[in-house]
Amino acid sequence: MAEASEAVLERAEATCAARGAQLTPLRRQVLSLVLEADQPVGAYALLDRLKAERPGAAPPTVYRALDFLLEHGLIHKVERLNAFVGCAGAPHGHAHSHAHQHAHGAAHDHPHQFLICGRCGATQEVTDEAVTRAIAAAAAAVGFRPQRATVEVEGTCARCLLAA
Template identity: 65%
Template sequence: MMHEAADLETTLDRAAEHCAARGAQLTPLRRKVMRLVLEAGQPVGAYALLDRLRDDRGPAAPPTVYRALDFLVEQGLVHKLERLNAFTPCIEAGHDHGEHGHPHQFLICKTCGITTELTDHGVAHALEAAAKRAGFTPERMTVEVEGTCANCAA
């Protein structure tokens, strides 16, 4: 979660540099959608982003937000949480994740909704080994674990 405007701008500038290095462009609309994801502080759905975008930019259609989100996911700047049908910033955004991206796991609190991203290579290796034993070649792995965070458990 971002608190300082300067930190937010630095993050967005790094994202733009990351895109440019990959031959892509973080257009003003894509930058705005990424800003909204960063400002949300928790996973946020496309329609909530659309509402916020309409507040700032006027009329906007769902495909506008979905195209921007697809781009941000493709660039490794945000993740889509399937369980929540929501988007969250990537903790390693702007890093070179290689061909298959970095391994990521999400811990989702069913009480408060807080989501924590982990990058545990041990979990990724265990899943990859299990998949290979089953004759399956994984291309992308996302693990979403639902439970109770420490704050809610206390």
């Protein structure tokens, strides 16, 4: 396992312990599988990978682990793809942006946007405060108070544009 992923796993363990939660071996393994994936990974793909080491793993096993990881802000769900990525605030060596660093709070809900390439599937997480402010202003203008916002933008990544 890459050193960066190991550092993320250790930090995740410490974060959970500080909140009185436990990053069990199963949860740690699911987080590791998400971090190792080159692209957002779906629950059933995770289950297939998990079964290599845990033959008795079933869908509820993976979904419970994913729910825990989401709740503690260790991963994000890309709704458009129905798949999961590690939080870009954690230093792992994949295509996710490291544009922001943050401490995960108990209700980890930092603003983020996902740029999703329609050709290769690469997904990059970014945090642009101007986008966050624009959404808040538009909501306030109509008397709406947002609790959470995730923006998912489909398009073509730089690598695919260069290859075209």
